[in-house]
Amino acid sequence: MESSWKLTDTQLRKWLSGLLDGNSVVAPVEEDGVLLFRPIASEDQAVVKPSGKTRWSPKEFLFPRSEALYRYNFKGGTVQLEDPPVPEEHQVLFGVRSCDASGLVRLDEIFLSGTKDRLYAARRENTTVVSAACAAADVECFCTAVGYSPVGEEGSDVQLVPLGEDWMLRVLTDKGRDLVSDAGDGWTAATAKDGKRIAELEKSVAGQIERSPVNREWSQVLEEGFEHGAWDRLAQHCLGCSVCAYVCPSCSCFDMNHEANAWCGEQCRSWDACTFPLFTHHASGHNPRETKQERYRQRVLHKFAFREEDEDPFRCVGCGRCVSLCPAGLDIVNTVSAAVEAIREEGADAAR
Amino acid sequence: MPLAEAVPNPYQPSLVRIHDFLDETPDVRTLRLQFVDDNEAGGFAGWEPGQFGQFTVFGAGESVFALANAPWRPNGDRASAPTIECTFRMVGKVTSALRAMSKGQVIGFRGPYGNHFPVDDWKGKDLVFIGGGIGMAALRSAMLDVINRKSEFGDVVILNGARSVGDMVYTDEMPGWQEVDGVEVVRTVDPGGETEGWDGEVGLLPNVFEGLGLDPDGRIVIACGPPIMLHYLFLSLGKVGYSPDQVVTTLENKMKCGIGHCGRCYVGPFSVCRDGPVVTWAELNELPKDY
Amino acid sequence: MTEANVTAAKSEAGAVPENWKPHIVALVCNWCSYAGADMAGTTRREYPANVRMMRFPCTGRMSPLMILRAFEQGADGVLVSGCHPGDCHYVQGNLVARRRFTIFRSLMDFIGVDLKRLHFAWVSAAEGHKWAKVVSEVTTSVQEAGPLPSFEHPEGWGGIDLPEMTGSGPQELDEQRLDAIRANLRKAASEVLTTERAGVVIGYGSGSLPDQTHPVLITKTAECEKLEWGQGCRNNLGAYVGSALEKHERVAVVAKTCDLGAISGLIREGQLRRDQLLVIGVQCPGVRDGSGLATKCLSCSGDPHPICDLVVTVEGVQESCEDPSAAALDTPDARDEQIAYLESLPHEERWQYWQRQFGRCLRCYACRAACPLCYCSTCITDKHRPQWVPTSIDHPGNSTWNIIRAVHLAGRCTGCDECARVCPADIRLDLINRKLSLEVERQYGKIGLDPEEKSALVDFRMEDSEEFIL
Numbered sequence A: 001m002e003s004s005w006k007l008t009d010t011q012l013r014k015w016l017s018g019l020l021d022g023n024s025v026v027a028p029v030e031e032d033g034v035l036l037f038r039p040i041a042s043e044d045q046a047v048v049k050p051s052g053k054t055r056w057s058p059k060e061f062l063f064p065r066s067e068a069l070y071r072y073n074f075k076g077g078t079v080q081l082e083d084p085p086v087p088e089e090h091q092v093l094f095g096v097r098s099c100d101a102s103g104l105v106r107l108d109e110i111f112l113s114g115t116k117d118r119l120y121a122a123r124r125e126n127t128t129v130v131s132a133a134c135a136a137a138d139v140e141c142f143c144t145a146v147g148y149s150p151v152g153e154e155g156s157d158v159q160l161v162p163l164g165e166d167w168m169l170r171v172l173t174d175k176g177r178d179l180v181s182d183a184g185d186g187w188t189a190a191t192a193k194d195g196k197r198i199a200e201l202e203k204s205v206a207g208q209i210e211r212s213p214v215n216r217e218w219s220q221v222l223e224e225g226f227e228h229g230a231w232d233r234l235a236q237h238c239l240g241c242s243v244c245a246y247v248c249p250s251c252s253c254f255d256m257n258h259e260a261n262a263w264c265g266e267q268c269r270s271w272d273a274c275t276f277p278l279f280t281h282h283a284s285g286h287n288p289r290e291t292k293q294e295r296y297r298q299r300v301l302h303k304f305a306f307r308e309e310d311e312d313p314f315r316c317v318g319c320g321r322c323v324s325l326c327p328a329g330l331d332i333v334n335t336v337s338a339a340v341e342a343i344r345e346e347g348a349d350a351a352r
Numbered sequence B: 001m002p003l004a005e006a007v008p009n010p011y012q013p014s015l016v017r018i019h020d021f022l023d024e025t026p027d028v029r030t031l032r033l034q035f036v037d038d039n040e041a042g043g044f045a046g047w048e049p050g051q052f053g054q055f056t057v058f059g060a061g062e063s064v065f066a067l068a069n070a071p072w073r074p075n076g077d078r079a080s081a082p083t084i085e086c087t088f089r090m091v092g093k094v095t096s097a098l099r100a101m102s103k104g105q106v107i108g109f110r111g112p113y114g115n116h117f118p119v120d121d122w123k124g125k126d127l128v129f130i131g132g133g134i135g136m137a138a139l140r141s142a143m144l145d146v147i148n149r150k151s152e153f154g155d156v157v158i159l160n161g162a163r164s165v166g167d168m169v170y171t172d173e174m175p176g177w178q179e180v181d182g183v184e185v186v187r188t189v190d191p192g193g194e195t196e197g198w199d200g201e202v203g204l205l206p207n208v209f210e211g212l213g214l215d216p217d218g219r220i221v222i223a224c225g226p227p228i229m230l231h232y233l234f235l236s237l238g239k240v241g242y243s244p245d246q247v248v249t250t251l252e253n254k255m256k257c258g259i260g261h262c263g264r265c266y267v268g269p270f271s272v273c274r275d276g277p278v279v280t281w282a283e284l285n286e287l288p289k290d291y
Numbered sequence C: 001m002t003e004a005n006v007t008a009a010k011s012e013a014g015a016v017p018e019n020w021k022p023h024i025v026a027l028v029c030n031w032c033s034y035a036g037a038d039m040a041g042t043t044r045r046e047y048p049a050n051v052r053m054m055r056f057p058c059t060g061r062m063s064p065l066m067i068l069r070a071f072e073q074g075a076d077g078v079l080v081s082g083c084h085p086g087d088c089h090y091v092q093g094n095l096v097a098r099r100r101f102t103i104f105r106s107l108m109d110f111i112g113v114d115l116k117r118l119h120f121a122w123v124s125a126a127e128g129h130k131w132a133k134v135v136s137e138v139t140t141s142v143q144e145a146g147p148l149p150s151f152e153h154p155e156g157w158g159g160i161d162l163p164e165m166t167g168s169g170p171q172e173l174d175e176q177r178l179d180a181i182r183a184n185l186r187k188a189a190s191e192v193l194t195t196e197r198a199g200v201v202i203g204y205g206s207g208s209l210p211d212q213t214h215p216v217l218i219t220k221t222a223e224c225e226k227l228e229w230g231q232g233c234r235n236n237l238g239a240y241v242g243s244a245l246e247k248h249e250r251v252a253v254v255a256k257t258c259d260l261g262a263i264s265g266l267i268r269e270g271q272l273r274r275d276q277l278l279v280i281g282v283q284c285p286g287v288r289d290g291s292g293l294a295t296k297c298l299s300c301s302g303d304p305h306p307i308c309d310l311v312v313t314v315e316g317v318q319e320s321c322e323d324p325s326a327a328a329l330d331t332p333d334a335r336d337e338q339i340a341y342l343e344s345l346p347h348e349e350r351w352q353y354w355q356r357q358f359g360r361c362l363r364c365y366a367c368r369a370a371c372p373l374c375y376c377s378t379c380i381t382d383k384h385r386p387q388w389v390p391t392s393i394d395h396p397g398n399s400t401w402n403i404i405r406a407v408h409l410a411g412r413c414t415g416c417d418e419c420a421r422v423c424p425a426d427i428r429l430d431l432i433n434r435k436l437s438l439e440v441e442r443q444y445g446k447i448g449l450d451p452e453e454k455s456a457l458v459d460f461r462m463e464d465s466e467e468f469i470l
Ligand SMILES: Cc1cc2nc3c(=O)[nH]c(=O)nc-3n(C[C@H](O)[C@H](O)[C@H](O)COP(=O)(O)OP(=O)(O)OC[C@H]3O[C@@H](n4cnc5c(N)ncnc54)[C@H](O)[C@@H]3O)c2cc1C
Pocket: A255, A257, A278, A280, A281, A282, A283, A284, B052, B061, B062, B063, B064, B065, B066, B067, B086, B087, B088, B089, B090, B091, B092, B093, B094, B095, B096, B134, B137, B138, B251, B252, B253, B254, B255, B277, C381, C382, C383, C384, C387, C391
């Protein structure tokens, strides 16, 4: 299956420009100084670099911040329902970092399991992911500490590997092959030496990440210490916003509300987050997660505990965004290790 | 587009019409709903007691209510077309809008969702249903199912508790249940909630339950009510000698999607809408205290 | 998510159909203007029929949210009308409203809404003729302005470069002097705890990334060693005082000069009493934002302010008890040039500038969470009966949120810039806040540090200016 080529930066751009024909190409662009994924109109808008990530993940192109699940209008004393059209144009997510590509797979596990989500499924099927492996870690990155890799293939249909000035392009799936049916002008076949670069990159990036790994056995400890007093201390400065969840590639919670006027409306799904008090607030006034500490614990545990199978990956892919963007400087990995340490030292039942 | 076409929209409701309603209390109403489109009624797979549905008031939003009538068996002798009943309390945006609707108006329904009470496993056993306030709604389907085929079960005690006499639901139907052989209905109101001429019990549900002195042996307790009531009820049950796997309840975490995706009803790894809402006390003990 | 909302047909960019007629929503008070309109009707005065009226008890009940709602739903213009000053059925509702609308109007202008679409008028019950005249004028004016520009991403718009912000910033503090300050701060904090002057000290502890700190709540003297000081101490710790007071009778808070405005605001607004608070002002080296000094620091001396109870400098710790009412914040601001530049651009361009920014808003509400003065127990966005701010995370709702947040802080915000700092989308909330405080200052005087003073927008004067009111 695998075929790989070596491309110069110019050749890569030319290929990207070709993709614009017949696809909606979503790539990192700079907007008011912020690097973001956006549909591009021409290849020169894309910022494709050997390292560095967008402010938030590209998840909104599969799981939009808000979308209509169905529409309705009031006519002749009854209600008429209308299914939203599924997106038709093929979408290419270009330059997705490895952590973010894995994040998309974590979303699949939610939206395509059990009862499938129609809109998500349609978008997913219509999307090809061209990922870009990382030649360097940002200060906040810690993918290797949570079981992911800067050159990880999960979730990628085509992978771009930075080779100094050049790129290696690897086709990883059938969908990828549909995108790269033939070698482009002047592409050369990648050599075994180029292939070796992947492992070298992984090693050198891992070397830049100083955090100690999160141990898989910790899940159990965290679950046992659910009511441990440490949570109260560790998250007392959480402000209760949802920056962490909204920038996260794997957070998938949402809300549903009717947005309507006297004539018509829609069931609108929007991102939501477990850090908000309303998230679990019952209409009766009872709230299972009354404090922001309990809510923050939910977010942490949903990433690092409650895994169904032991071999299931963590739901945190280690992008570090929630660490660098938290207004209150909370650090999910430090919180996990501090909680585990406290639970082990003081016993799972140590009072709050 | 094979996938997109193969996957139906799980969020689009069926239209159902308010065929009839009954005001149980000043803020609780029971609706009887019929499918607007007979074809959809035909496609509806029926439900088992304990499952719930998502009910839509177009323009206001969606709310979760338990399916409150006896299960509809397509080829059984009970009903020829599925009617859906729910009992809801007016507490907020959707429920107020729903309360304002009149007969003949159209709302949305999707479901059934969730797991169900293991009614068939209870055959031959004595049963106690304990409902606090609107919690009775979640028990009604199972109760009616049991009453309808009472001969298959042992003795049935129904404990209906409310804050006050005016807040008691299903007062119209209780005499009918009581008439069935082997069914005993006990009504109770919280202290201070009684009125002149009240002939039921006065006391908190857990205490009244203890006072009944029912032997735990061979008995199943099915309880539903506010978290604080369940907390004290479990203490009583433990004291009297019930084991956690004899006790069944339902969790009522806030939920939106009903299909395990939206994330808000999770109790640890347990998704109330998908893996619940019915749980045994034993199962509950395994879950983090997050409900 | 706009399709359901926008019922009015919108034209393609630029091309206004020939027979286009504006949709205008009039919010009128029940007692005067509604009766005035009624009078106009009964006396058969002719006036254009493009106006839909909504009746309210009083202009004082009308919130900018209602105007925003009208625009979201497709109105091209809005008219707000009520009783003349002095005639309010509720005595002063219209006087408070007048200030609110003065400020709101300036913000709408700033974000690119042509003021030809937003009008205010006093029309009494007897002034049927005036109502007819006002409606004609407003209709002509909105007709001129054309259809409301869309709430959407300005596709293909090149953007603008705002003038570079400059300023000297506080005096530089080298590592040695910072060490001295840190040591003094720790000493001061531990003394506060041992002498029980406060039950908790809210300060900064070192964070996990370079140059990052996080708020710490310290109750034990031994932990005072954790207290950090330096350019990473960004948070306005005033945001933590309220919750700390739930557990402690008296709270000590470490504060930079820029944090003090919001802290006195909390006292002024009755959220806490001065005697529940011990303010530890610390000599500030400025904070870093991204690669350079934060904007707010460019024009700040960093010197601790006399309203503090304790003042920590390189030299040591001293008590300070100067009269707070004499204090005023020094407010030349590096942003003012950017604001002036934006104001020099045509409306269309400003609209594009802000729509692109508002479009990025994730509705994470970090801006609200970090703001010490956003203390409402239930925010307007969390109310859903009615749902004034659309829940969908998209241009119309985002615009409403970003505008209403700023409006709710107008006359109260003193520019700690926390909201802008924490915004993951880098929306220039600081420009909006600053614009509003300039406007409040211009109209009603400076926002000071005096906790005794009333906020400008809950106050009024009979003689407040109203040159824009018809
Ligand atoms: C499995 C299950 C079964 C149930 N069965 C029944 C039953 O049989 N009968 C019954 O009466 N009840 C039942 N309930 C409870 C019922 O679902 C709620 O009482 C009902 O949904 C309340 O809806 P509401 O819109 O009227 O309340 P509201 O309080 O208006 O809204 C519901 C929720 O929306 C949230 N909210 C508030 N403001 C906003 C905002 N601005 N944006 C978004 N959200 C907001 C609130 O936190 C509240 O929790 C059941 C619940 C569950 C989970």
